[in-house]
Amino acid sequence: MNKxxxxxxxxxxxxxxxxxxxxxxxxxxKRMNEKLDKEIVDLIIDENERHLQNAKPRNFKITYDxxxxxxxxxxxxxxxxSKNCEKAIKIAANFFSNLITIVPKPQGSMKWDLRYGxxxxxTIPAADKTTDKDSDLHLYITFTDEPQExxxxxxGWCRFLRILGPTHGQVNFNLxxxxxxxxxxxxxxxxxxxxxxxxxxxxxxxxxxDIANWVDANKKPYVNPTVQQTVRDMNTTFLKTPNVLEFxxxxxxxxxxxxxxxxxxxxxxxxxxxxxTTIIQDEIMNAQDSPTISIFTGFTAALLRDTGFYASxxxxxxxxxxxxxxxxxxxxxxxCDDKKREFxxxxxxxxxxxxxxxxxxxxxxxxxxDDGCDTYQTFSNAKCxxxxxxxxxxxxxxxxxxxxxxxxxxxxxxxxISERYKPIKEQGLCYTYSCTAANQVIVSVGGTQVTCSNxxxxxxxxxxxxxxxxxxxxxxxxxxxxxxxxxxxxxxxxNNGTCICMNGFRGAACDQVV
Numbered sequence: 001m002n003k004x005x006x007x008x009x010x011x012x013x014x015x016x017x018x019x020x021x022x023x024x025x026x027x028x029x030k031r032m033n034e035k036l037d038k039e040i041v042d043l044i045i046d047e048n049e050r051h052l053q054n055a056k057p058r059n060f061k062i063t064y065d066x067x068x069x070x071x072x073x074x075x076x077x078x079x080x081x082s083k084n085c086e087k088a089i090k091i092a093a094n095f096f097s098n099l100i101t102i103v104p105k106p107q108g109s110m111k112w113d114l115r116y117g118x119x120x121x122x123t124i125p126a127a128d129k130t131t132d133k134d135s136d137l138h139l140y141i142t143f144t145d146e147p148q149e150x151x152x153x154x155x156g157w158c159r160f161l162r163i164l165g166p167t168h169g170q171v172n173f174n175l176x177x178x179x180x181x182x183x184x185x186x187x188x189x190x191x192x193x194x195x196x197x198x199x200x201x202x203x204x205x206x207x208x209x210d211i212a213n214w215v216d217a218n219k220k221p222y223v224n225p226t227v228q229q230t231v232r233d234m235n236t237t238f239l240k241t242p243n244v245l246e247f248x249x250x251x252x253x254x255x256x257x258x259x260x261x262x263x264x265x266x267x268x269x270x271x272x273x274x275x276x277t278t279i280i281q282d283e284i285m286n287a288q289d290s291p292t293i294s295i296f297t298g299f300t301a302a303l304l305r306d307t308g309f310y311a312s313x314x315x316x317x318x319x320x321x322x323x324x325x326x327x328x329x330x331x332x333x334x335x336c337d338d339k340k341r342e343f344x345x346x347x348x349x350x351x352x353x354x355x356x357x358x359x360x361x362x363x364x365x366x367x368x369x370d371d372g373c374d375t376y377q378t379f380s381n382a383k384c385x386x387x388x389x390x391x392x393x394x395x396x397x398x399x400x401x402x403x404x405x406x407x408x409x410x411x412x413x414x415x416x417i418s419e420r421y422k423p424i425k426e427q428g429l430c431y432t433y434s435c436t437a438a439n440q441v442i443v444s445v446g447g448t449q450v451t452c453s454n455x456x457x458x459x460x461x462x463x464x465x466x467x468x469x470x471x472x473x474x475x476x477x478x479x480x481x482x483x484x485x486x487x488x489x490x491x492x493x494x495n496n497g498t499c500i501c502m503n504g505f506r507g508a509a510c511d512q513v514v
Contacts, residue, residue, distance in 0.1 A: 027151065027198065027270060027287050036170060039114050040160045040213065043106070057311035060100035062093035062200075063135040064171075068122050068142045077179060081143075084183040084192070085173045087490070089141060091502045092196040095493050096204070098500055100304065101311045102136050105164055110135055112159065112168060119158035120170035137203065140170050147176030152192060155199035156207075163219050165309030169203040171196065186487035187386055193493050194294045198284050201300065205307035206285055208262065208272030214241070215308035227258050231333050232370040236264040237272055241306035247298050251321075252279075254329035260299055261332065263287050265368050275299060277368035279332055281323045281342075281375065282356065287368050291378045292358035293385075293481055296495065297321040319496050322476050323355055336373035341472055346374045351382075353411035353428040356480050357471060359383035360392075360411055360428035384409040384430035385483055392430050402446025402464065404432040407483045415466030416445060423465050431468075435478035441470060485509035 066086055072078040110133040117124045122140035139155075153173050157166035182188050205214065211225055227238050238259030239245075248260040261276035263286075270287040282290040285300050298318040305313045323342060324331050331340075338345045342355060344363035354361045355375065360382035365374045381391050387405035397403045400418045410433050415426040432444040441452040443459075445468065450459045452470035459468045471477035484494035491510035492501035501510035 027154070027202075027274065027289075036120050036156045036158055037114075037116055037118070038156070038158055038160070040162050041113065041167075043109070043161050043163055055103050057101035057103050059097045060102050060310070061134070061136045062096060062139060063133060063137075064089055064093070064139040064141055065122065065125070065128075066141050067125070068140065072143075080183060081173075081175060081179055084181075084189065085141065085143070085178070087502070088189070088193050088196045089139070089171065091193050091491075091493050091500075092200055094502045095197055095495070095500055096200065099301075099314050099317050100204075102309070103311055105136065105161065105167070108132050109161055109164070110138065110167055114159055119168055120156075120172060122170060137166055138168050139200075139203070140168070142170060142172045143175045144172055145175045147174075149174060149176065152177055152181075152195050153199050155196075155203050157203050160213065162213070163215055163308075165205065165307065166203055171199060171203075183490075185388065186490045187388075189490045190487050190494060191289065194284060195289055197296075197493070198289070198294075201285060201304075202273065204304060205309060206273065206300070206303055208237070210307075211239070214306060216242075217308070219308065226262075229258055229333070231261070231264070232278075232335065232372070234264045234370055236276065237262045239303070241303070243302035243305045244299065247302040251298070251325055252328065252332060253326040254332060256329055257332055263368060264370070270368070277366070278336070278370045278373045279324050280321065283321065288366070291380065292354065292356065292383055293483070295319045295321050295481055317495055319481055320479055322480070336370065338374075342375065344374055344376055350425075351379075351427050352376055353413055354378045357410045357412070357477065358385065359390075359430070382428070384411050390430070397429075398446075401429055402444075402448070402461070403430045404444060405430050406432065408432050408434065410477075412443060412471075413469045416461055416464040416468055417466055418446075419463060419465055421465070426466075426469065439475045439478045441474055441477060443468065486511060 069082045072082060112124045112128045119140045121142045151174055153171060155169060155171040157169040159168040160166050214222055216222055222241060225241050227240055229236055229238060238261055240259030244260050248257050249255055261279055262272050263270055263274040263276050265271060266287055274287040275283050275285050277286050280299065282292065282295050283299065284294045284296045296317065296319050301313045301318045304310060336343045346363050346365060348363060351360050351362055359378040361376040361378040363374050364377045381389050383390065384405055385407050387393050390405050392403045393405055400421055401416060409430045411428045412431055413426050414429045415424055417424050434442045443450050443452065445461045448461055450461055452474060455474055456472050457470040461468060482497045484497060484499045486509040488494055488499035489509050489511040491505040492499040499508060499510045504514050506512050506514050
């Protein structure tokens with residue numbers, strides 16, 4: 001096979017993915033606001049309940065009601081859909097139980113006492129109106145059938161106790177898309193769990209309309225918690241509550257940052273209720289889900305602290321993010337510099353590695369990127385960790401270019417090709433790798449190992465034409481978030497490379513029944 005055929009092969013696969021990638025899950029926060037009747041209840045504590053002010057915090061407890069799913073036809077397909085939706089809820093609930101502690105709400109405050117008897121599409125059971133719940137958040141799980149939409153789930157609260165936070169809410173799944181979802185694929189299931197965690201975070205307080213309900217350390221509403229500023233010709237809201245502001249200053253290395261930018265594009269459900277995509281990507285609370293691996297960063301943990309509803313938020317569950325880290329004030333408020341690895345120039349049509357080296361992408365703009373702030377966006381069939389759906393998973397790429405795929409594979413910009421073939425241009429190729437304690441990166445090309453010892457170093461490999469370009473920052477590369485063993489066997493959620501197993505399972509891969 002000659003150079004032309006090799007390049008054509010890559011180009012055909014890559015261009016086919018540009019449109020597909022743009023159709024990924026987008027948060028349907030606006031739809032939630034349209035469909036939910038919401039009410040804030042004033043808290044009244046009598047003398048017998050004041051002891052709760054000194055009560056000890058406990059791990060956050062989420063309960064749920066799946067009764068709405070009884071409306072589904074009793075078919076094997078719908079049973080699989082129902083089972084996996086409930087499984088995702090259980091895993092997400094366990095995630096927040098590990099993340100948050102809360103002082104239990106006063107006795108009786110978990111009864112449904114609103115004038116209307118529905119939370120979204122769910123009818124409130126009579127027992128919920130008369131019986132208190134041993135719960136910190138009770139969720140009604142529903143579904144819609146909207147295959148024409150681009151969301152997998154949405155969520156929001158229906159009942160809210162002033163000062164203390166949400167008590168009841170809804171999580172809605174889109175049957176129209178999920179009925180054809182491959183739940184047996186553990187990577188896809190992990191994506192769904194991440195989306196449910198994203199949506200539950202909205203319920204817990206991450207919403208532009210909820211900022212007015214947050215309280216400070218004295219349980220008083222914040223005074224001017226946000227500030228408006230024009231950035232790259234876009235009116236942008238910056239959140240400047242204490243923990244968020246402090247984390248943003250340290251993360252970006254900018255002592256004068258006005259706050260952390262909230263999303264400034266999209267509809268009212270996207271703008272103001274997510275982190276700004278231009279300056280932080282692959283964050284679990286971006287408006288569009290990560291095409292590769294989402295990251296639960298200190299930004300979202302800081303926001304949950306600043307709501308004032310929770311006794312603590314577990315800092316050990318914050319995952320390291322590097323996009324824009326230490327980039328300075330100009331990264332936040334200045335024009336985007338395509339010389340920085342975060343950005344690129346549209347029009348080159350090169351297929352290079354994305355920021356975190358997870359896979360191959362092409363430089364593109366998107367709905368949520370500011371003008372002139374284009375990035376390499378990963379193709380859906382070019383993630384190095386996904387050997388079940390990768391265009392490089394074929395005999396030619398393996399024999400001629402030495403590629404390998406799987407959970408220990410990353411993207412490297414490379415022009416390597418067997419000496420039997422003509423030279424090719426540099427492009428993103430997947431290779432198995434490992435890191436040493438000294439942050440040297442050992443790369444395996446067709447069974448031959450070479451070592452990256454310096455940032456951006458270019459290496460030759462015996463038997464191959466061309467060069468392999470080492471990562472720009474080896475220490476960061478080795479600290480990027482990694483996949484968990486067997487993707488937690490679809491029985492848990494991956495956090496900091498460790499599985500958080502749902503109840504009933506244990507083990508490094510959540511593959512052992514308790």
